[in-house]
Amino acid sequence: MNVKLIAHTKLSDEFIAEIEDTYLKPHTPDGKVNHRAAIALIAIRTCYSPMKPSEILPSESGKYFGSAASDGEGGAESDRLFRHIIRSKHTSTLEHITYTFAVEGVSRALLAQLTRHRIGFSYSVQSQRYVRFSSEDKSGGFDYVTPPSVNEDSERFRVFDVVMNDLQAAYDELRALGVPAEDARMVLPNAAACNLVMTVNLRALLEFYAKRRAGSGAQWEIADLSEKLREEVAKVDPWTAKFFECP
Incomplete structure (x- = not known):
């Protein structure tokens, strides 16, 4: 972050x-x-x-x-x-x-919590509809945030990392099959990073x-x-x- x-x-x-x-x-x-x-x-x-x-x-x-x-x-x-x-x-x-703050590299889970604060706050958020997250796109794929409780244990991290890589592969395949980014994003996790x-x-x-x-x-x-x-x-x-x- x-x-x-x-x-x-x-x-x-x-x-x-x-x-x-x-x-x-x-x-x-x-x-x-x-x-x-x-x-x-x-x-x-x-x-x-x-x-x-x-x-x-x-x-x-x-x-x-x-x-x-x-x-x-x-x-x-x-x-x-x-x-x-x-x-x-x-x-x-x-x-x-x-x-006004630039907030970079936070999870979509955090975004969901943050935007519950509405009075006095204004947000402009990086779009998963218009920004493409295939491995071959300019983004190089989606970044993700790893919780400390996962990072502290090698086996937990392995499981988490496997899931993130599988989701990236699924997104890439859906895009290659012609699924638009706005629909392929449905497989992206709460851990997916965004900027705002x-x-x-x-x-x-x-x-x-x-x-x-x-x-x-x-x-x-x-x-x-x-x-x-x-x-x-x-x-x-x-x-x-x-x-x-x-x-």
Whole structure:
């Protein structure tokens, strides 16, 4: 499995140009502001402020990004505000922040579990109808995911591998006999690997992680995916890391 963050929500170039030199750089510790944190601040404060949304960051960036947290729990005052939002479950304000991932080499079994998460998620999945998986096709045949419980024992792996090879042979033969790919795919297993692009908002991702993380009772593959998604988001938005720890 390979998971890579390929896009995320950003402030518009026009909006940044209007406020960066006057408000953002002077009022943030390193002269920079995290785009997703800024968007979260605008969304949250819009709910409680008489100001227009476009006025909030210029007016309050110094207070929230340039001042220490007033709750004594560390970070900036923005971190205090984000902690409050998570604890009060006012997390609809985090739906304005989205992340797009390339998810590669996961099983169709995982895909069936993943697509049960619909609210806040968008998927574009590699098709077994339009992508051909014969040994002679560009794909070179279908890849497959082997469970750890199979990999750990040579006899289990032998049985599993024989089945995968037999299914590939059956697919190849059906295609050679003129069966269209959309029908020949019926012999492909749950283990067959696929690729997808997934976009999810931060609220939905936090809820997904709480349900699918290791130790939650989730199957190993989707638990692994949840950790990789968390890691990718935390790389670009360290301020979110603590919220993935919440049950």
